[in-house]
Amino acid sequence: LHCGGLRIFITTLFAAVVLFAILLAYVTGYQFIHTEQHHLSFGLYGAFLSLHLLLQSLFAFLEHRQMRGPSRPQHLRRTVALCIAAYQEDPDYLRKCLRSIRRISFPGLKVVLVVDGNRQEDAYMMDIFQEVMGGVEQTGCVVWKGNYHSDGDGGGGKGSLHAEEAARVARVVRSSRYSCIIQEWGGKREVMYTAFKALGDTVDYIQVCDSDTVLDPACTIEMLKVLEEDPEVGGVGGDVQVRILPILVIFMSPSTTEKFSSNFGYKTKFTARSQCQTETPTQYLRWLNQQTRWSKSYFREWLYNALWFHKHSLWMTYESVVTGIFPFFLVATVIHLFYPGRLWNILLFLLTVQLVGMVKATYACFLRGRLVMIFMSLYSLLYMSSLLPAKIFALFTINKAGWGTSGRKKIVVNLIGAVPVTMWAAILLGGVVYTIYCEVQEPFSETEKALLIAGTILYACYWLILLVLYLAIVAKRCNKREEQYHLSYAEA
Template identity: 45%
Template sequence: MQQDARKPHPGSRRCSGLARRVLTVAFALLILGLISWAYAAGVPLASDRYGLLAFGLYGAFLALHLVAQSTFAYLEHRRVARRAAARAPLDAGSARSVALTISAFQEDPHYLRQCLTAARALQYPRARLRVLMVVDGNSADDLYMLDMFREVFADEDPATYVWDGNYHQPWEPAAAGTGAYREVEAQDPGRLAVEALVRTHRCVCVAQRWGGKREVMYTAFRALGDAVDYVQVCDSDTRLDPMALLELVRVLDEEPRVGAVGGDVRILNPLDSWVSFLSSLRYWVAFNVERACQSYFNCVSCISGPLGLYRNNLLQQFLEAWYNQKFLGTHCTFGDDRHLTNRMLSMGYATKYTPRSRCYSETPSAFLRWLSQQTRWSKSYFREWLYNALWWHRHHAWMTYEAVVSGLFPFFVAATVLRLFYAGRPWALLWVLLCVQGVALAKATFAAWLRGNARMVLLSLYAPLYMGGLLPAKFLALATMNQSGWGTSGRRRLAANYVPLLPLVLWALLLLGGLARSVARAAAADWSGPERAAEAVHLAAGAGAYAGYWLLMLALYWGHVRRLCRRRAGGYRVQV
């Protein structure tokens, strides 16, 4: 008879955990040291006679990184496809119970209706699915969302409730008069009413006192308790694919060690502007290359807020710690999805991504609002990077490697750009710009092949948006990591936030100063020697190639995309 495997002694587990921590720290320091040395030393691997066309060790490392990332992403897509082909149909009788939670805040009625209609159309057994929408705000201006919920789910006996408070706002019973006797109730009747509705109705919408997105999500999670097996998160500007939930559920059903799974988030409004179009291409690569690669190693760093599924028994264990997260003494409000993912990773559970689950979410079409969004996301990225580092030892070494590489990348890029702008050699600057666009084009070409859509080639146009907008915004995010808030404005009133423009202005002044210095030094230099003559030839040819590349890309964009764009209104009005 087979004997049960002996459990390791607690002391040996502690020693094993300590050893993994030491090895992980050593590995991280090794990667950090090698990358820093390769960058600082500038070791050339290939060069022409005058060192004008040089390819260094750091560039080779980045190229190998992109090749490895693309290869593992492709292998993950293959693995997902094989598993999907071998699956049997879902048995409705044994399907896991799921709650779809929707977070809403001053949502555009057009987007909200799409979200709720898509929730109704989900291909999942009705008896095993609940829908719970929580509105952040309970004023008269917010109640149109409750009305729309009742309208869309009219045949589902929906329940709606306006809560004067929320789980974390002090509740005080109303006084019967000055000096009058009051019987103080032990618990908030609003909270009891919300929890009773969630237990007794399949479709529930609650409008509560404003508290931010994390407060809204907490209400949904806390009210559900242990009533369901899985919890799906979704935003009110998101349109779910009918098969989105089913594909997420299959991943958790098939892999018990997976604690959370995310899907493919695409852009709902790609043709609103050039910003939203480039964002749509960037989103596809972020999910289907970068997160697909992470999924190959079971360590997806962020289960995105619009489309994610969690094991409820695990979520309830860290719910309070997730809500009460603080950074430098400040209560954290944004970055809720990254911290949910990190909490799951901290417990040693795997996180996955499946491209078979899909949704479409709104993205900013105006540059300023996009910049504010990216600054907010960068804040949560840097903050969660520090928390994530505590649990590298519990997961595959790729998680450590990629965190170090992606964490250092913006700093090395900024240092490279500044060094070249002030180097006094126009060709050196142009050569790096050509290399950047060449790498961007190669990455875009791979994405076009993987997706089977030639339009992905235009992803290479995203490089200037990153270099001129997102890169300086990251440094503002790093300097203001401890500032919290909802992080976005409701779409009814799009508040203008000009603070993210400050680093862009400073960045532009730095680059213009360096460019002027380099041009002045080049103009004063002696160009009669053979090396300078060769540099002049390279400069003319490179400038022509660079200009030709941009003319071609802009022509493709204008001919195939720009003419299809239409501008949406910056806000909306609702009759209350």
């Protein structure tokens, strides 16, 4: 107890020091060097960001080097259940997901599909499940009027009939290798709760994924290797490719709650050997809604996980503090650069955003050995223009629950995602208009003209190079869809 209290104190003190140091560096604006008219400068806050980027790059390199090393073979005698969350999924995506699961190289893998919604139009997902997983004889299926927290008639799920239904769901899940539960809509957490509750302690590990995810055949065994190597590790995340959703394995205890493994003192790890590919919306507004939903989850988990920083390394505490406050510093920085009335400030902002993006993208090319990673530099612009306002909006609407994006069977465009982006664009446009007004009042100096011309040419060259690379690398592959995927994924 004494050691635990000491670790809590040290971790809390460390987090406070990191937060205070960043605030101090930003607020004071101390500069080490600068030009005569402050067109360019490098200060304490910039030094911190540079050091942060350097450390991230170093750890990424060490992780990739370790990943490329030989994997130690292990004899695993564990039981695993794979739980799939589904909500109005595109039939083609669901089939690909289930086919990839059938090909997972882990003997005796139990599969549980939980459908969020029990209306007639949701029944097609059960039909697809039976079709792919071996027919009615090989699968156990239940259409549940309610869920674990509702009886389906507006009640709280405390009656004897509801208890019988819950027991029937548990029996089907535990007795069938492949089971599908269609239940009353309750959101993604309710879906996961159903799978965990029904399984109970009948398996050693639970792996979860969404119904649009195509899993690599070795994903389960690779995550289990990490869990078995270290008894203190209770959760493992995998590498997501092409599109953006995680695979996760959660250590199960007799009592499963959404507090997960941190509550029991277990560590979590990441392994790039466990891979998957998953769908992301191709429509801009649906993508924004998805990012907003994920940001809400991030901030909720951030606030909760702050209670458990002491159970992890100090690096995790540092990363959590930095990533948690970084969006607010960015908003303040952008407004500060757009409203002093200097055109050079706006151009400098654009150049800095793309410079950081290019540095990260170039390093990614080095790590992966693939030139196509250079397009990752576009993420910085996408972050500043869309993800940043979406994150702030998510924080202010954090209590609004839901899936955030519509189901993929029938695409419904939700315009709410455009609200923060529109407001952000209006703020930036206001800064541009104000800057133009201020600049026309007084002619540019020769130094200012030279900097503006050089900066504009440099910025234009970046986009020209990216366009050439796009035509040379990406455009040629547009008509060769299968080449975008590893063979194991393409077969799914």
